[in-house]
Amino acid sequence: MPTKNTLTDFIQPTLTGPSARLVASLSMAIHENKLLPGTKLGEDELGDIFKVSRTVVRTALQELSHAELVELKRNRGAFVSQPTVREAREVFEARALLEPRTARSAAERMTEEAAARLEAHIAAEHAAIEAGEAGKALRLSGHFHIEISRIADQTTIAGFIERLVARSSLIIALYWKRQSALCEKHAHHALVDALRRGDGADAEELMKSHLLDILTALDLREVVQPPIDLKDILRPAP
Amino acid sequence: MPTKNTLTDFIQPTLTGPSARLVASLSMAIHENKLLPGTKLGEDELGDIFKVSRTVVRTALQELSHAELVELKRNRGAFVSQPTVREAREVFEARALLEPRTARSAAERMTEEAAARLEAHIAAEHAAIEAGEAGKALRLSGHFHIEISRIADQTTIAGFIERLVARSSLIIALYWKRQSALCEKHAHHALVDALRRGDGADAEELMKSHLLDILTALDLREVVQPPIDLKDILRPAP
DNA sequence: GGGTCTAAGATTGTATACAATACTGTGCGC
DNA sequence: GCGCACAGTATTGTATACAATCTTAGACCC
Known part of the structure; x- marks a missing residue:
């Protein structure tokens, strides 16, 4: 399985x-x-x-x-956690810094077994969407990125990416635009293709634009700032 | 103060x-x-x-x-923690990925006050060396990198760098070559200069080579692998 | 009605007690 | 002497009890 x-x-x-x-x-x-x-x-x-x-x-x-x-x-x-707009931006800036390069490394270290795992992963994402399990699909699509970082065989960086992906879930929960559909299937497929071909440059580019796609599907206008507890601010210094 | x-x-x-x-x-x-x-x-x-x-x-x-x-x-x-040789390499690869770019951002966001703080920091490092407090000097020189990342005003990435710097202390404790002296004064001075000038490209280059210098001052031949507790390996799966 | 103060209740922070597990040294058999 | 089993000791894991802090509701005053 x-x-x-x-x-x-x-x-x-x-x-x-x-x-x-x-x-x-x-x-x-x-x-x-x-x-x-x-x-x-x-x-x-x-x-x-x-x-x-x-x-x-x-x-x-x-x-x-x-x-x-x-x-x-x-x-x-x-x-x-309720990431602020600022934190949301930072998370995606960090991802833009780490993930494309990591995708390139992954392409260089790709194995047939890893490719199969990624494809199975995409299939699972697809199945979740079909079944209307949006939450599960969201989780799986995040985990897809983690899998790639693991293939790159850089535990430390993979750990950072894992944290960033985790926070991204919260960010999406808060700032996802209603109208934009979550259609990552193509992007993920294209990525696996590039990885399987061992085309690092392509994988890097694809990852970069994929992350940008996600970012632009967020509504990060300052207006929607999540509620702030005044007590956190007005509390006297400890 | x-x-x-x-x-x-x-x-x-x-x-x-x-x-x-x-x-x-x-x-x-x-x-x-x-x-x-x-x-x-x-x-x-x-x-x-x-x-x-x-x-x-x-x-x-x-x-x-x-x-x-x-x-x-x-x-x-x-x-x-006893970072392995592999982990040591990973930490510096991650630093090479994050810190030069961060130094560039810092150069763009530099203020007079920040420059003064960095210079005071270097002075403190120097004083610690003079006083023969090698440990304190080591800690301060690591903290210098953290300060720069904070100037870049990217909390998330700064957090990662903080973690990496922390682990670097352990790595240095384990793998530092006896013969190579810890002479970071010049590198740090040059960095502050570039930052103060707002020369992002230069700061990025300087940081890159500075990190490489540190890495090459480490003895990461597999031979010196720290002791391994056999029980961690032979223990049956939980 | 709005605001402030107070006291009761609820929730978290810390200490301690007990349970489970790992370490150590001794004794026995060989 | 060497290896193994076992018991005693030490250390960590978990539960519970008590203390400190915050939240909430209501009375009271303006």
Whole structure:
């Protein structure tokens, strides 16, 4: 089953044990835009749901806060992150800096097995869209980028890209234009083609324009700035 | 006091409160090569030293593990990370990808105040060397790179660079050639000059060659591979 | 009605206690 | 002497209890 996406696909195994399950579930929910930015994640609440103590909930939330999927506010709790317009731009600038070059490296290190995996991945994306599972499709399309970075065999950079893709899910949840359709199928197909041909220059170009496409499908006018909690600003310095 | 480097200089304020102090202290010690790679960081031990409970020690260690300064091994404890030769190469490849471009951006956003801060920083480095405080000099020279990335005003990328610089300290602790002297003064001075002139192209070039200089001062032959704990490999899958 | 203060409730932060797992050294068999 | 098994010790993982802080609702005053 090459396309089976288990819960652990989105987390680096820095922590094993009970908290990993929590991290994975929450991660997945956020990637699929089921948990929307701003949602409060209460410790007792999560503990009840997952039948674990607050200790492990806390561990999981801390983990997620380092992935910048969750924001911890002292004495106030954990909330699904709400990237600002500025942060959204930064994330895509960083992706534009890292991913095209990484795609080029991937093209040079491509194997038949990797190509097959990517194609299976695209098929899964397609299937999710057909089935009307938009959230799952979104998550898979992000994961496609992660797979490419893994082929490039640069763990460190792949880790950065993973973080950026994760935040991109939140950004899309907040700023995606209603009218623009998520039609990444062609872009992803073209990328796999270039990779399979070992054409690094082409892959680099394709990735660059693909990222630009995503960015232009976002509505990053300052107007839609997510709500700001005045208490965060007016609070006296600690 | 523009050059005052408080404890909190190296940590992102994701967590405040008691654990932040611990994170800062340990961070600093690692950056100064006082805590060497492989050192075990026992929870009780740290709790006794800092007069806090194991709960906050654990929080701090988890924080450090996400910065990849510390490695958590389940049921075995926390250890100062020992980057492998491969990881060392990756870190510098990532830095080569991010920092030159960032230096260019910094040149474009340079202010007089920022230039003064950088120069004061170099002076502090110099003073540390004069005083024979090699560890402090090492930490400051790493922090110089972080300062530049902050001037570029790209928080996300600056965060990545911060992580990379942190790991570089460990890499230097493990792989620095005895014979090659740490003479970054000229390179840093030249960089500040280029930045002050707003010469982005020059800054980019200087940063590129500066990073290459550091890399070539490392002894990354596979021979010096740090010790490996066989138990990590032979342990049956969980 | 609007605003401020206060007190109760809810939620998070920290410490401690107990459980689970890994490490260490001793004794036994060979 | 060498290797292995086992028990005791030490250390980490998890749950729970208590303290500190924030949030909310309502009374009271203007």
